[in-house]
Amino acid sequence: MRFTKSRPMSQAVFKRKEFYILPLLLAAITAMVLTACGGQVKHKPMITVSILPQKFMLEKIVGDKFEVSCMLNEGNNPEAYEPSMTHLMNIEYSAAYFCIGYIGFEYAIVDKAHANNPDLKIYDNSRGIEVIKGTHFSPEGKHDEADPHVWTSVTNAIAIARNMLDAVKELDPDNAKFYTTNYERFKAELEATDTRIKEMLAPKHGTAFIVWHPSLSYFARDYGLQQVCLEYEGKEIPIDKLKENIDKAHASGAKVLFMQREFDSRQAETIGNELGVKMVQINPLSYDWENEIMKIANAIADN
Numbered sequence: 001m002r003f004t005k006s007r008p009m010s011q012a013v014f015k016r017k018e019f020y021i022l023p024l025l026l027a028a029i030t031a032m033v034l035t036a037c038g039g040q041v042k043h044k045p046m047i048t049v050s051i052l053p054q055k056f057m058l059e060k061i062v063g064d065k066f067e068v069s070c071m072l073n074e075g076n077n078p079e080a081y082e083p084s085m086t087h088l089m090n091i092e093y094s095a096a097y098f099c100i101g102y103i104g105f106e107y108a109i110v111d112k113a114h115a116n117n118p119d120l121k122i123y124d125n126s127r128g129i130e131v132i133k134g135t136h137f138s139p140e141g142k143h144d145e146a147d148p149h150v151w152t153s154v155t156n157a158i159a160i161a162r163n164m165l166d167a168v169k170e171l172d173p174d175n176a177k178f179y180t181t182n183y184e185r186f187k188a189e190l191e192a193t194d195t196r197i198k199e200m201l202a203p204k205h206g207t208a209f210i211v212w213h214p215s216l217s218y219f220a221r222d223y224g225l226q227q228v229c230l231e232y233e234g235k236e237i238p239i240d241k242l243k244e245n246i247d248k249a250h251a252s253g254a255k256v257l258f259m260q261r262e263f264d265s266r267q268a269e270t271i272g273n274e275l276g277v278k279m280v281q282i283n284p285l286s287y288d289w290e291n292e293i294m295k296i297a298n299a300i301a302d303n
Contacts, residue, residue, distance in 0.1 A: 045171075048087075048094040050106055052287040053151045054125060058098065058164050060186040061179055065172060069094065071105070072285065081105045092116045095171055098164065101126030102148035123167040125160045126150045132221065135214040135229070152284050153218035154194040154293060161186055193290060197223060200301040208252035209300055210277065212268040213260055215284050219296060228252045230271055242267070246274055255303040258282050258296065278303055 047062070048069045049055050055070045062068065069090040071083055083105065091097050091113040099106045101124050114120055131146040150156045165183040169176040201207075201223045208226035209216070220227040230245050249257075249271065257272040257279045272279045280299045286292050 045095040046090065046093060047096050047098060047168075047171075048091045049098045049125075050100045050103055051151070051285055053157075053285065053289040054098060054100055054160070054164075056287050056289045057151075057157065057161050057186070058168075061161065061164055061182045062168055063178070063182060065175055065178070066095070066168070071109075074286070083109055088113065088116075091120070094120065096121040096123060096167065098123050098125050098167065100148070100160075101129070101150060102131070102146045104148075121167075121171065123163065125163045126156075127159075127163050129156050129159050132217045135217050147214065147217045149215045149284065150218060151289070152216055152293070153222050154190055154197065155222055156218055157289075158187055158190050158194075161190070189290075193293065194222075197293070197297045200297055201225070204300055207300065208254040210249050210252070210254045210257040210272075210275070211260070212258075215260060216258065216296065219293070223297075225300065226252060226254075228254055230268065242271075246271055249275055249277075256280055256299050258299070260284065 044065070044067045046067045046069055047058065048071065049058060050070070051072045052070055052074065055068050058066075058068050069087075071087050071091075072081055088109065091109070094117075097110070097113060097120060099110070099122065110122060114122065129150050131150065133146055135147045151160060161183060165179055168179050172179075205224040206226065208228050209220075210228045210230060212230050214227060214229040214231065216227050219225070228249050230249065254275075255277050257268065257275070257277045259268050259272075259279055259281050260283065261281065269279065278299070280295070282292060282296055284292055284296075
């Protein structure tokens with residue numbers, strides 16, 4: 001039905017059933033929403049985190065008390081990530097932003113987020129963790145940057161969870177006991193996982209594994225393993241370096257090459273075939289963090 005400004009609507013038109021449908025639908029929807037929410041619309045406070053493993057860990061602690069928003073979606077490369085307007089708005093309306101600590105995009109957005117929301121609380125989840133240096137290159141070519149992958153260690157995950165607990169107790173002291181109980185339960189799970197991996201990998205002490213991007217430095221440190229990285233200064237390997245890296249990986253005696261779709265060059269598969277090693281696809285940035293850690297441990301233990 002079309003109406004124009006030059007054609008006034010009569011009383012008869014107003015009585016047509018089409019004009020009753022929309023108000024009735026809106027009334028029905030409103031009634032359902034109000035009923036479901038106890039007569040008023042309620043919104044949970046939001047905490048924004050940088051990566052999905054943080055979201056997994058934080059939800060273990062906060063339960064249904066907070067909504068947890070994540071900056072980096074599944075499959076995104078954190079080293080090439082640029083936050084969307086939606087993500088920036090989520091930070092602006094969040095009660096707090098939880099940094100993982102050393103990812104480049106965090107530095108780029110924290111100041112802007114704070115400028116838009118001066119009351120925003122920012123917490124460093126890697127506080128107190130002993131970082132590894134020398135595995136990553138900065139955009140300026142420096143090789144002394146902190147390795148950002150602190151969450152790939154179960155030991156570090158316990159420290160991250162503890163930092164999260166301290167933060168949410170400060171944000172919501174009325175539910176401190178609830179958060180502490182959840183944290184203790186999660187900590188026990190992490191300690192059991194760590195014990196299991198130590199038992200699995202004890203016979204593999206000193207064993208090497210190959211990665212394209214050096215994302216498992218902390219995992220290797222925890223369990224006495226050697227990480228052999230094929231990436232060259234964060235870029236595609238020049239031809240003159242290709243043979244050198246193949247020789248290095250071969251000399252290590254490694255039997256597994258971990259591939260990560262966010263970073264891997266097409267050269268990774270070529271090198272894997274050349275070495276005759278087992279290639280295992282992993283995703284340390286997955287929300288399913290615990291299963292990914294066990295997948296890495298099983299691949300090393302079984303080869």
